Amino acid sequence: MSFQDKSIQCSDCGTTFTFSAEEQELFQSRGYTNEPKRCPSCRQARKSERYGNDSYSRNTPRQMFRVTCADCGKDTEVPFEPRTGRPVYCSDCYRKVRLSR
Template identity: 60%
Template sequence: MSFQTKSIPCCDCGVNFEFSATEQEFYQSKGFVNDPKRCPTCRTARKTERGGNTGNSTSYNNIYVPRQMYPAVCSDCGKSTQVPFEPRNGKPVYCSDCYRKVSANR
């Protein structure tokens, strides 16, 4: 399929931006079916606004704060561990090794 550069109006700022043939090929290779709605500047601003999350930290205005961990005792093996949530009475808490075993059996 042959692509040609398109001029698209940004849905945020209204400025027309170019959606190049190379970018269109990239979008197709990723399985994206829609053209971008935002210009590169607005796209970057939106990503920054939403922040990045690596799983072990939280972003506040691009300052990454380590995730709060809580001490716990594994309900299966009794090993001391830390979990990213506050344990509640009556709910089982597992160390990472036991959690893998328990979740594999579901």
């Protein structure tokens, strides 16, 4: 079976990225069955976040951004910088929105 480049929308930032044939092959050879959900830069960000966690993030709180939930209008904080033109949700609504996709 041969692989073909695939376009996937990042679940974090919404960017469409290419899941290339080589990457799919690599994924399969490592036994991963799920497609990546995030674009390479978000994956990278996640990774460094995770590594940073144990060592120093206890003293360095994550930067939070104040936003108004696009669904219920509640004030909330998100750990990423909201992009203009993209709705931001509080954690409750975010869960709902994700599930309904």
